[in-house]
Amino acid sequence: MKKLITIYLLMIVMFTTYGQTKQPIKKTTATKTASTKFGALAIDRSNGLYYGWSHDYSTLSEAEQKAVEECKKKGGNCTVVLSYSGTGCAAYRTINGKVGTAFGWGLAKTKEQADAIANKECLKRSAGIIPENFVWSCNSANTGVLKEIYNASDEIFNTVKISNQEWATENLAVVKFKNGDPITEAKTSDEWQKLCKDKTPAFTNLCDLPNQQNCGIIYNVHAIKDARGVNPDGWHIPTESDWKTLVNNLGGVKKAGAQLATKDWSYTKGNNSSGFNGRPCDGTTGGVRGKKLEPTYEYGIMGTWWSSTRERSSSDPDSHYMFWIRSYDSYITGDFGNSNWAYGNYIRLVKN
Template sequence: MGEPSFTLTNPKSKSTGAFTFKTNDASLVTIQGNVVTIKKSGTCVITAIQQATESFSKDSITAKLIIAPRLWPSLGFVIPDKKVGDPPFILTPKSNSNAEITFKSDNAAVAVIEGHLVTIKGPGKAVITAYQAQSGIYEASSVSENLIVTEASTAETLKDIDGNVYKTVKIGNQVWMMENLRTTHYRDGTIIQNVTDNSSWAAQLNGAYCNYNNSIELGKTYGFLYNWYAVNSDHKLAPQGWHIPTSAEWTILYNYIGGDRYSGGKIQESGISHWSNDTGASNITQFTGLPAGSRNADGTYHGITSDSNWWTATANPNGTASYYNLYVKGYIEIAESIKSFGYSVRCIKD
């Protein structure tokens, strides 16, 4: 489908009789003289008929014509992460079809498009769709990508009861710590038990924390790992004026950065200073997720340089608690864990 009309070549014959051509399905092709015009896809039979002469009788021969449907073009484009205040930028689509490509934004409060020029209007999410018309052997097509515009701005610093000072950042309407928690005391001054032994960690039913591999230096860099009993303690793990975010509050952040598992690069620290691989994380929100790994229920450690895991304050009916996992490839997903695992903690402002 979509290919131009073509000319049939007369069959070879010892006769000099004139040839005519016909199709058994005029809905698929039309034939004028020996020129075939394709109308739609399908299979038909074309018959070549040779008229009789003084020496030869009238005869015919057939051939099957298979008309394949139009192809789908390989239409695509890439949208970089953007923040409020960035200058307008040009969309550069790629396609193996030469038909015109137009763009549309579904949220003019976030971005407007004139031609291929995108102008940022405000924070949020806009779905940008590229439309390409039918042309030749290629079907009309469209493809969409998410444009996430953040309004990340560094907020005030935060001090915990131990005197640790944390940077914070405003992301959308939320204010988050830019670092993982590393306090050894609850808000009311009660000591949190530092459990180093594997079997003791496995048997723990009260709040506890540890450094990855019991390394104080790793704790300084990545923050501490806490079991969920510490997260849920009546003594309050978060500093005054802050709290451990619920899964619903984490979901607000998740949706703000794109709302799918491929959006994690927007909260992941860029480069390989701490992550094992550079997969193009932008950290445009300045959340600066670090791969602190985790401590398993049996007390063993796992995943430093490849995984971030953050507890939520949300318990589940099956006895687990919810947490968010950020993998090195920029994948972010909510999951459930038994409460004796050790994960990082980020606090959110009340």
């Protein structure tokens, strides 16, 4: 009986096994998903021959740390000037010489495109000297869509040493605070007035007007007072004392104007012997002369720059000292005034 049961069970197993339809084995293809990678460039902003790269790092902080470490190994006082994520390349150019004071960088999908940007940026600061030193770094393929995270190009200035101070030789032209928050742009005089009255940090760009192309950007007082800061690390908006030190170092109010001013003035022209490059870039009150935003005075007469110092004689907390250069028939002078909440002026930074 046991043998019959065993035979019966074996027949059931055989019938079940051979009666099944054989299923094809499915091949599983591993889908390659893009893993975001980060890269960075760090340089010594006072000597661009010190630099460091990083690429293909899993986090932004790791990439930035590595770039700074590589730069410091060369001996520089290094900070990050470019960080990015995704598939692409960064390029860096400096001029030849023992001290690479002129430099530029670029970011693009290919190193050739990035190099074209780096060349252009360097030529802005090299007085036409061709930047022959060229280095580059790329994240690998399949590391995500290329995205610029931080770019310090607008924070790099040519500088001049005037006695014991180091000044930028051009006006500030940033449209974001240091933390990346945008500064609101005023495009009409009505917008400017409203933003100023509402105590909103604001700028206006008058570079499309005749003779204003090299002037930079006009800021209201709330932009210069904002804790987020328009000035890059290592620089500050001059205090009243900074401006007075500059003027005194150049022989006082009546002598300083000509040394600070370029030859681009209407009446008495400057000689720019200090290298400061003071152009007649005047601020605006946003509507005193009409609906269109424009300088308060005609080009060639006045140039105005903010001080971070509040005017002591005024009860208005938004009234600040300012420095101005003005051209007259027989002389050109550098002196001091004040700007209230409605005014906008340019910013010229001085090194800490």
